[in-house]
Amino acid sequence: MVTVNEAKQRIIANTLTLPAVRIPVAEAVGSYLSEDVISPIALPPFRQSSMDGYAILHSDVTGSGTSLRLAGESKAGQAELPVVGAGMAVRIFTGAPVPEGATAVVMQENTTSADGSVQIREFPVVEGKNIRREGQQIARGAVALRAGTLISPGAVGFLKGMNVNEVAVHSKPRVGLLVTGDELLKAGEALEPGKIYESNSAMLQAALAQAGIIEVSISYASDDLDATITALGALLEEYDVVLASGGISVGDYDFVGTALEALGAETIFYKVRQKPGKPLLFGRMGEKLIFALPGNPASSLVCYYEYVLPALRKIMGSEEPFLRSVRLPLRHAYRFDGERDEFLKARVEGDEVVSLDGQESFVIGSFAVANAIIYLPVEQNRVEAGELVEVHLLPL
Template sequence: MVTVEEAKKRITANAIALPTVLKPVPEALGYVLAKDVLASLSLPSFRQSSMDGYAVLHTDVSNENIILPIVAESKAGGTSKLSLKPGTAIRIFTGAPVPAGATAVIMQERTSVENGNVIIKEYPVAENLNVRNIGQQIREGDIALAAGTYLSAGAIGFLTGLNVQEVEVYRKPKIGILVTGDELVKTGDALGDGQVYESNSAMLVAALTKEGIHQVEIMYAEDDLASTISSLELMATRNDVIMATGGVSVGDYDYVGKALEAIGAETIFYKIRQKPGKPLLFAKTQKNHFYALPGNPASSLVCFYEYVLPALRLMSGRKDHFLPSFKLPISHAYSFNGERDEFLKASVSNAQVTSLEGQESFALRSFAVANALIYLPVTQQNVYAGDLVEVHLLPL
């Protein structure tokens, strides 16, 4: 049995980024850049107005209520060949080219118009007021986004504005989910005596989808060693990571550990000193990672978020692989006995964290409304209202 800290160290030490692929920029959301992207043009590529208003020479505004004749108009998408003569103004709109000779844009709200003249009610006027200069955002040839950047919606927009059409990114892992347990029934089928509806696969697929991982295969194995071995062998030929749910404890019908041994997987650790989720097994071959998750749904999801998700993020090239972690005061006292660290389903609000009812390893209702996990090491078995505790924020 290993500690929580040791388990995370061993998993991250074995998780390396997968090979790279080329992705069209509109399809690269949620991926991580494998190479720097250089700007092929400056942004803005011409002087732009950031306001609707009037382009002027800032030194022409020598006092309040100066009056200048309006001699032309510059609109977005219009010509950039307009030129402003001193002592005049040009009507201009947001995003439009700032005429040559103009050094400021007076926002429309600070003006009035009479008989073809603009009365400027702003004074003094600074040079470059409301003007976006060439390269103000980025200059041609500079690094637009560095390798290792996670491609958010903003990044996709930024790259598209630079006319970048495809990027080299780290491939995301292909996932296999092996469901074990003869007591499990698929949703929609009739329940027999002693049976329950299988929910772990849907839960894990949902968590993977949230992470932007869509290549997921689900298989079901009977509670016997031969079926478990053949299923794992087949899934290993088509996936990078295989997650088995159930069949990893010490019962007579728990075959996942024996099956992994039979296919030549090296066990990195088995069992973590924590509650829930003690019987987590991590093994690997040269080509695959295997995570044998507990069958109890809440235990399975805790182990996914705390151990599997960080590994998947590292394999996808991400540096921020662990859940966001910070300290918050707990809203009420909590204590536990034993020699295992505890993870509590929790809710963060109003700058404090509250542990929820239903902490049992089978209970998903509390997970359904949780937005965080509280991590309590055995050295912190008794906490009182207001004490600071470690909080891990869940991806929602």
């Protein structure tokens, strides 16, 4: 049995990053850059107004009510512009280029226009006011996004605004998921005595989709050694990462560990000193990763967030693969006994964290409203209200 930290270290040490591919920016959401992106242009590419108003020479305004002569306009997309000289003002709109000579833009709410002139009610007018400088967002040739950055919708907008239409990202892993258990019913089947509806596959597939991994295959195997060997073997031939749900404990009908051994997989560790999720197995077959997850849904999801997701992120090129960790005060006191670290389903509310009801490994309902996991090592098994605890923030 390994500790939580030992398990995480072994997983990262045995996980390789997939090669890079070039793909359209619009298809890159959820991927990690494999190289820096250099801006081919400045943003904005010209001096740009941030307001509707009037472009002027700021030094012309000597007091509230200064009158300036109107000398044309500048609208978004306009190429030919008037030049602003002393005593002149040019009508300008948000996003439009600032004419040569202008040193400030006065917003229209602070002006009155009539008979070919405009009165400026603002005083003093500061040089550069309401003007976006050329390259204010990013200069041409500067690093726009660094390797290892996760491509978000905001990143897509940023890149497209620079006319960057393709990026180099690490490939996403193909994931095969095996569900075991003769007690499991599929959706739509009639509920029978001794049976339960299978939910782990949909839960894990949703978690994978949230991580940007869409290529997921789901297989099922009965509680039989030969069937388990056949199903796992097929997945290991085709997929980069194989997840097995259930069948990894020590019961008479738990065959996943034996099946992996029969297939020649290397076990990196089996069992972690934690609650829930003790019977977690991590292994390899060549460069392919194997995670055998506990069948209880809360245990399975804890192990996914704490161990599987970091491995997937590293495969995709993330330089910070683990859940973001913060320290927050616990709202209510918490006690536990035993020799295993504990993970608690939790909610961050304001500047504190609340451990939720329903911490048992079979209870998934509390995960439905959780936005965090509290990690309590055995050395911190007596926590008082207001005491700081380690909190792992779940992906949004």
